[in-house]
Every structure is written in C-alpha cells, then in structure tokens.
Amino acid sequence: MYKIIAIGTNNVRAKLAIDxxxxxxxxxEEAEKFLQETDKANILPDNYQLVIEEQ
Incomplete structure (x- = not known):
C-alpha cells in the first residue's frame, strides 16, 4: 500500500486526505497516476513536492 506525502521546502510533511x-x-501505479493528475492540476504551492511512500 502507498500514500502520497507533500513535503515543503521547510521540511513540513503533509498527508493527503479527502474528508x-x-x-x-x-x-x-495508482499512487503515481494520482500524483501526475495532481501535478497537472497545479493545485499545490510551488514550495511543495509530492512523493510516494510505501506503508
């Protein structure tokens, strides 16, 4: 199982959640697809990078 974490330039880590x-x-592959779609939507501030982590 995998999750996507947003990491800021100040090393703040944020978990992605819905409701x-x-x-x-x-x-x-599912996580990577979501990450790519999120990147295309350009919804995160520039000082954050999305990474996939295994649980």
Missing amino acids: EEEMIFETY
Whole structure:
C-alpha cells in the first residue's frame, strides 16, 4: 500500500486526505497516476513536492 506525502521546502510533511481520511493506494501505479493528475492540476504551492511512500 502507498500514500502520497507533500513535503515543503521547510521540511513540513503533509498527508493527503479527502474528508479527513488519508488517501491510501493499493498499488504504486495508482499512487503515481494520482500524483501526475495532481501535478497537472497545479493545485499545490510551488514550495511543495509530492512523493510516494510505501506503508
């Protein structure tokens, strides 16, 4: 299982959640697809980078 974490330039780590429930992906490919879609939507500030972490 995988999750996506947003890491700021100040090393602040933020978990992604919907309705206060952390987003967990069954496969790396699912997480990567979501990460790419989020990048395309350009919704995060420039000082954050999204990374995929295995649980």
